[in-house]
Amino acid sequence: MVKIKVRFYTKGSFVKDPTLRYEGGDLFAVQGIDSDKWFYFEATDHLEEKVRNFDLASINLWWMHDDGTLAEDIKPFKDDRDARKMSKFAIDNKVFVFVFEIYAEPKASSLDLQSLIGKGKNVVGADKGQSSKALVVDDAPEESSEESDYETDDSDEDSTDESVKDVHFYDSEEERALDNDCPYEAESESDGGGRRNTLKFNHEETMTENFSFVKGMEFSSLQQFKEAVHKHNVLLMRDVKIVKNDAYRCRVVCKKKEECNYLLLCSRVRTTTTFRVKTSKEKHDCGKRFNSKSAKAAWVATVIVDKLKNNPKMKLNEIVAEVRTRFSIDIPTGRAFKARQIARRIVEGDASKQYSLLWSYSAELRRVSPGNTCKLEIDRPDPMLQHRFGRDPNDQYLPLAFVVVETESKDSWSWFMTLLLEDIGERRWCFISDQQKGLINVFEEMLPGTEHRFCVRHLYANFKKKFGGGTLLRDLMMGAAKATYYEAWEDKMEQIKQEKKAAYDWLIAIPTKQWCKHAFPFYSRCDVIMNNLSESFNATILLQRDKPIITMIEWIRKYLMERFATLREKG
Secondary structure, eight states, X not given: OOEEEEEEEESOEEEESSSEEEESOEEEEEEEEEGGGOOHHHHHHHHHHHSTTOOGGGEEEEEEETTSOHHHHOEEEOSHHHHHHHHHHHTTSOXXXXXXXXXXOXXXXXXXXXXXXXXXXXXXXXXXXXXXXXXXXXXXXXXOOOOOSOOOOGGGHHHHHHHHHHOOXXXXXXXXXXXXXXXXXXXXXXXXXXXEEEEEEOTTSOOOTTOOOOTTEEESOHHHHHHHHXXXXXXXXXXXXXXXXXXXXXEXXXXXXXXXOOEEEEEEOTTSSOEEEEEEEOOOOSOOOTTOTTSOHHHHHHHHHHHHHHOTTOOHHHHHHHHHHHHOOOOOHHHHHHHHHHHHHHHHOOHHHHHHTHHHHHHHHHHHOTTSOXXXXXXXXXXXXXXXXXXXXXXXXXEEEEEEESSSOHHHHHHHHHHHHHHHOSSOOEEEEOOOHHHHHHHHHHOTTSEEEEOHHHHHHHHHHHHOOOHHHHHHHHHHHHOSSHHHHHHHHHHHHHHOHHHHHHHHTSOGGGTOGGGSOSTTOOXXXXXXXXXXXXXXXXXXXXSOHHXXXXXXXHHHHHHHHHHHHHO
8 A cells, every 4th residue: 555645736727838738727735645545536525625616527637647748648537447547556656637627718728639648549528628727646655555455346337437427417406405305404514715515414304206316415324325325216116236335435326227327426525434425317217117126125124114013923915015005016025024034123123132132131130120130141042931920918929030041951940949049048938830840850859848739730731631631530630639638539539540540540649749739738828729820921921932032031021010010009
């Protein structure tokens, strides 16, 4: 990379007396420019800043190295390909660049540049023989050269040449910026001896078909410019493509550029983070496309995101119909599927990103609620939800804790019970659960003297799988479980034995203290044999269990807070 110094000569004239030379005008210099960041519009930015009433559409740029002569070595400077030639030459040589601007001046009105600079040279504006302004670029290498990271798109060379001479701008375009219906706003900037109106894109306004990318409109980033162009062309039902895209500039053309002259060019304003529209030919000459490929999944997602909030189960054909009705654009179901996934991430959050935020989330929970326990142990895929409930003297059931684990295994239950007992203490608690083997083993190892009951509904579900159930067996089993004294239980069990011996043997193998009221210890003063609230809670959170982890936990946390408040008022 080479640091170059640039001298600009303006408002002078080309004369031949007897040789071709440039005389008169003003001079200003710019130095410290990186050779790999020297672009065509870098030069025009300097001119716009220093030269009053500068009009790019009415000038031509020229350049020449200092070892040559105007008549033989002057070259046109009309696009970034010429800028790269200059940058390459600037590594080892001094460079002169002349700006040729057409304006009325009798003294030079008969000047024929083509004949003066030599036959056969392809010089832009040579047949427009009028007086001129000039720009001189001087080069001073300071570092070893490096190859530029930016490559050109040679497939669009012809359109670039045409854009220089065919695009015209009118004051009425800037006046349109004052229209309240357009999503951009006009501002005034001081520029040396005068003031210049600038048009700043307003991303908060809704994009419409009548929007205009006015020359001089400013964007905060190239990404903002590209998104605006994309949205606008979707509304116009046209397909466009980016043929020049790097950190400093972006050029957009119509995909049917052979028959359409649509062209937008936006580049960075030097030494700033602002990007300005430099070329604007935004009227399409091609026809509309009802299956526009510009309507990509990301854009469709922004269209359906509000409806997806109210209808989480929105079907693909509904998405296709929504886009067709509102914008007259047909999209395939595959694109609708991708759009729905993107919209869900917008509404519910991104699952992978939320896992990366778990540490911050848990720290915030501990900060705002120091009395609660919140602990992370990551590396647990395919999460399952476990929970514990308590029953108060008002016969109200209150969720005490919940946890997200990889599966209902002995390890996960042991981890959960350890944290739970740290909070509630190792008193003579009474636990009711299903017949989950991992949990049974945990109680036997961690709480050997604790009362542990089985939910009779879960017990009957397992009983039904083995013996077929039926009204008679169900009533007999429930009667045995609810019997409050031994003789009543014995009578029900004898009836089960007569009905189906295998069912009797299966039930008698289960300790009565785990499922029969008559065998419950008296100290708990609780004869509950079902944990219906657990199933009710599971049904309530069912729609949230497929959400990203923080979204799910936040919903459950808020739901529990509301439930506690409601039960407190009732109590």
